[in-house]
Amino acid sequence: MSLFDKFQSTAVQYKALVEGVGRDPFAVSMDEMKGPTRAMVKGKEIVLAGTNNYLGLTFHDDAVAAARKALEQSGTGTTGSRFANGTYAAHRQLEIDLAKFLGYAYCVVFSTGYQANLGAISALVAPPHDVILIDADCHACIYDGCQLSGAETIRFRHNDPESLEKRLSRLSDDVNGKLVCIEGMYSMFGDTAPVKECIEVAHKHGAHVLLDEAHSFGVFGENGRGVCEADGVRDQVDFYTGTFSKSLASIGGFVASNHPELEYLRFSSRPYMFTASPSPANIAAASAALARISTDNTMRERLWENAKRVHAAFTQLGFEICAPAGPVIAVKLADRQAACKAWDFLMEKGVYVNLAIPPGTPNATSILRLSVSAAHTNDDLDAIIGAYTSLSEVLTKEAAQA
Amino acid sequence: MSGIQEDDDLVFHKICSLIEPLNEKSVKLSRETDLIADLEIDSVSVLDIVMDIEDNYDISIPVNTISEIKTIGELVDAIHAIKKEQS
Numbered sequence: 001m002s003l004f005d006k007f008q009s010t011a012v013q014y015k016a017l018v019e020g021v022g023r024d025p026f027a028v029s030m031d032e033m034k035g036p037t038r039a040m041v042k043g044k045e046i047v048l049a050g051t052n053n054y055l056g057l058t059f060h061d062d063a064v065a066a067a068r069k070a071l072e073q074s075g076t077g078t079t080g081s082r083f084a085n086g087t088y089a090a091h092r093q094l095e096i097d098l099a100k101f102l103g104y105a106y107c108v109v110f111s112t113g114y115q116a117n118l119g120a121i122s123a124l125v126a127p128p129h130d131v132i133l134i135d136a137d138c139h140a141c142i143y144d145g146c147q148l149s150g151a152e153t154i155r156f157r158h159n160d161p162e163s164l165e166k167r168l169s170r171l172s173d174d175v176n177g178k179l180v181c182i183e184g185m186y187s188m189f190g191d192t193a194p195v196k197e198c199i200e201v202a203h204k205h206g207a208h209v210l211l212d213e214a215h216s217f218g219v220f221g222e223n224g225r226g227v228c229e230a231d232g233v234r235d236q237v238d239f240y241t242g243t244f245s246k247s248l249a250s251i252g253g254f255v256a257s258n259h260p261e262l263e264y265l266r267f268s269s270r271p272y273m274f275t276a277s278p279s280p281a282n283i284a285a286a287s288a289a290l291a292r293i294s295t296d297n298t299m300r301e302r303l304w305e306n307a308k309r310v311h312a313a314f315t316q317l318g319f320e321i322c323a324p325a326g327p328v329i330a331v332k333l334a335d336r337q338a339a340c341k342a343w344d345f346l347m348e349k350g351v352y353v354n355l356a357i358p359p360g361t362p363n364a365t366s367i368l369r370l371s372v373s374a375a376h377t378n379d380d381l382d383a384i385i386g387a388y389t390s391l392s393e394v395l396t397k398e399a400a401q402a
Numbered sequence: 403m404s405g406i407q408e409d410d411d412l413v414f415h416k417i418c419s420l421i422e423p424l425n426e427k428s429v430k431l432s433r434e435t436d437l438i439a440d441l442e443i444d445s446v447s448v449l450d451i452v453m454d455i456e457d458n459y460d461i462s463i464p465v466n467t468i469s470e471i472k473t474i475g476e477l478v479d480a481i482h483a484i485k486k487e488q489s
């Protein structure tokens with residue numbers, strides 16, 4: 001066995017998948033960005049419908065101006081971690097603003113959302129007496145946080161508070177801390193968690209709850225505070241994690257909480273201490289986006305209008321959709337090859353979506369994952385729906401011939 | 403091969419019945435069968451099979467334990483050990 005043998009079977013699978021369609025779905029290069037929803041790819045203008053840019057703020061005037069100003073005043077990078085020389089006044093201010101917006105007392109900013117989850121879980125939970133319970137469909141960074149912690153990790157069935165309760169009940173008496181990890185909206189299918197029920201069960205068994213609202217921040221709830229706000233249990237969440245890389249249109253991540261112990265992360269969380277902090281421009285852009293989200297509900301309204309329109313159109317076309325209307329609209333295809341072919345077909349029609357295949361998806365499903373943006377214009381939506389209409393015609397014809 | 407032991411072992415049979423739908427190449431299942439190398443079952447599907455086993459036997463099998471398991475025999479042994487510990 002050599003060092004590289006482990007890649008062989010995946011490499012063969014990957015090659016077969018890509019060669020089947022002649023375009024690599026996992027190596028698309030946006031040659032030139034034309035705005036939040038358009039890019040040039042190999043000389044052709046493409047409508048972007050797989051970006052997580054839910055509120056469409058990546059080109060917003062305020063965010064661009066703030067980032068430019070920060071860049072000029074504070075430089076291109078911080079060249080250090082939060083723990084050392086990488087905390088500027090703007091990093092602290094954004095922590096205060098996020099805590100205030102979400103209604104928590106404390107907030108810690110990390111360099112990405114991935115590292116926020118990694119950093120929170122690995123610092124909060126320690127072997128041998130703490131246990132983590134995670135929803136089976138949790139994001140890779142939650143799994144990786146569990147692994148980094150080294151603590152015993154138990155999966156429960158996706159969105160199933162009863163399954164969680166069974167596993168909590170089975171824990172032996174010598175378990176100390178218990179952390180339950182769930183997400184607000186799950187990124188692949190776009191389905192939302194029964195946050196209220198999960199928290200009830202967790203708290204009944206003396207467990208703390210970490211809720212990742214990466215995809216739902218800015219999108220769900222009356223004020224855009226996430227699914228926990230929509231469920232009326234925002235104040236019961238123990239640790240709220242989020243990212244700047246979606247609705248906040250930048251890059252970075254955070255953990256917010258009412259537990260004063262959150263501050264301990266600053267000297268115990270390795271993903272906080274041993275990586276450089278977000279650049280001044282990233283922080284400024286996220287701050288500007290947050291200010292926008294705090295004062296303007298119209299983006300969220302537009303997002304939901306767009307989402308409902310696309311969802312209704314796809315339903316009518318007969319596609320199998322993985323969740324009710326929402327900002328992520330995932331369409332199920334027969335298998336990897338069929339999904340890859342359909343993905344390529346949409347690219348040919350000028351629409352980019354995400355191809356997602358096992359093991360990166362729940363229940364070994366192959367999907368085309370579309371994310372709707374408030375910045376999608378009616379023309380964008382027409383193009384998207386038009387491309388899917390052609391796709392459904394092709395699929396219907398193929399099914400008839402089979 | 404430990405054929406007699408397999409026949410006697412209900413846990414082994416239970417696991418085989420859960421794996422069979424994913425056994426696309428119709429590999430003959432034994433204690434030595436490697437879940438990922440021989441059956442090409444991806445790591446997440448292994449976790450999903452284990453979830454069924456957990457509910458079947460009313461035990462919790464930590465992800466940490468599963469990631470160290472390669473063969474069906476190792477999975478069987480882990481379940482026996484946990485059943486003993488949690489009963």
Ligand SMILES: Cc1ncc(COP(=O)(O)O)c(C=O)c1O
Binds near residue numbers: 112114141214251253
């Ligand atoms: C649920 C979830 N959490 C966290 C992240 C990580 O966010 P970031 O891009 O900031 O690392 C993602 C995005 O990929 C995600 O889907």
